[in-house]
Amino acid sequence: xxxxxFQHYIDQQKSPSGTAEERGNFGDYAFSGDLRVLRxxxxxxxxxxxxxxxxxxxxxxxxxxxxxxxxRVNSRQFPAFHDQILHCAKILKIVVPTVYVTHNPTIxxxxxxxxxxxxxxxxxxxxxSFTHEQVLFVLGHESGHIQNNHVVxxxxxxxxxxxxxxxxxxxSMPAGLAxxxxxxxxxxxxxxxxxxxxxxxxxxxxxxxxxGLGSQKMYPKMDVDEFVSQLEDIKEGxxxxxxxxxxxxxxxxxxxxxxxxxxSSYYRNLIGExxxxxxxxxDREVEDIIKVI
Numbered sequence: 001x002x003x004x005x006f007q008h009y010i011d012q013q014k015s016p017s018g019t020a021e022e023r024g025n026f027g028d029y030a031f032s033g034d035l036r037v038l039r040x041x042x043x044x045x046x047x048x049x050x051x052x053x054x055x056x057x058x059x060x061x062x063x064x065x066x067x068x069x070x071x072r073v074n075s076r077q078f079p080a081f082h083d084q085i086l087h088c089a090k091i092l093k094i095v096v097p098t099v100y101v102t103h104n105p106t107i108x109x110x111x112x113x114x115x116x117x118x119x120x121x122x123x124x125x126x127x128x129s130f131t132h133e134q135v136l137f138v139l140g141h142e143s144g145h146i147q148n149n150h151v152v153x154x155x156x157x158x159x160x161x162x163x164x165x166x167x168x169x170x171x172s173m174p175a176g177l178a179x180x181x182x183x184x185x186x187x188x189x190x191x192x193x194x195x196x197x198x199x200x201x202x203x204x205x206x207x208x209x210x211x212g213l214g215s216q217k218m219y220p221k222m223d224v225d226e227f228v229s230q231l232e233d234i235k236e237g238x239x240x241x242x243x244x245x246x247x248x249x250x251x252x253x254x255x256x257x258x259x260x261x262x263x264s265s266y267y268r269n270l271i272g273e274x275x276x277x278x279x280x281x282x283d284r285e286v287e288d289i290i291k292v293i
Contacts (some may be wrong), residue, residue, distance in 0.1 A: 002028060012148070025249065025292060026147070028183070029189070029266060029267075031286060033188070033283065034148070034182070034186050034189045037185055040182075041179070059279065059280060066112070070100035072098065072100050073101060078101070087136065091140070091184045091197050097142075099139070100119055100120070100122070101121075104123035105123075105124075106125055107210065107211050108211060109122040109123060109142055110142070110230045111151055112155050112179075114155070115146075118146050120139070120142040122135075122139075122142075126138065133200060134198075134207045136194075137203055140194035140198060141194035145186070149194065150186050150189075150190070153182065153183070153202065154186065156279075157176075157180060163249055176245075184246065184290060188258075195258060195267070199270070203256075205258065208251060208255055208258070209222055209224070209227065227255065229252075256289055260286055261280050262287075264278070266279045
């Protein structure tokens with residue numbers, strides 16, 4: 001079995017930065033807070049330990065389980081779905097990702113593996129209940145993880161939340177907090193990638209809310225503005241600190257952050273509109289929104 005050399009992985013990555021010239025393979029739409037914290041992760045020994053254990057676990061167990069239980073999407077198998085994957089890859093200018101559909105009643109999707117061997121897994125419940133445009137948002141979001149070199153750290157954060165800490169022991173708590181702080185920012189980047197793929201703010205916001213709520217019956221009655229207003233209540237009380245243990249920001253935060261991105265000159269230019277606010281200005285507001293303490 002091939003071993004995982006963390007330092008070799010780091011050396012292969014272009015150093016992420018806020019400037020377009022230094023972003024390397026990272027999307028120029030990426031949230032600057034994501035790139036900033038990602039750079040810090042590379043220097044943390046507990047994170048290195050967790051990442052190495054995560055990759056070993058993936059190669060030893062999870063990869064075989066995925067290949068044995070899920071259905072791979074291609075031009076012969078689910079061709080219409082495959083066309084959506086091709087669309088997102090073309091928009092984001094990335095290699096066409098490998099996508100699997102797995103039997104799961106939860107409306108969700110995820111990206112797993114390593115940066116050199118990554119897979120998008122879409123649950124069957126999402127495929128059955130989402131519209132064509134909403135699926136584009138989801139595929140764009142997950143493709144954003146691949147484009148922005150998130151996969152290794154993203155998989156480590158998920159596996160740590162699911163019990164990998166038993167293996168790495170002392171490293172689990174400091175690594176978990178660091179990975180979660182980054183992961184919440186990475187989701188902001190990938191929501192932007194999803195919007196860029198579907199090119200419809202309403203569809204993007206609906207997709208996020210729909211995944212969060214789960215109920216198909218109640219979803220049509222949700223009010224976006226009313227949901228976002230919950231942000232004020234989230235800021236109060238010590239209970240908000242539970243978000244430190246989460247890999248995703250609270251949903252109202254994600255929605256507000258994406259609404260701000262839709263106001264940026266970057267996104268306006270993509271959809272053929274003029275005006276908008278500078279992306280760095282948007283990023284400063286988003287950083288304030290998603291902070292926990």
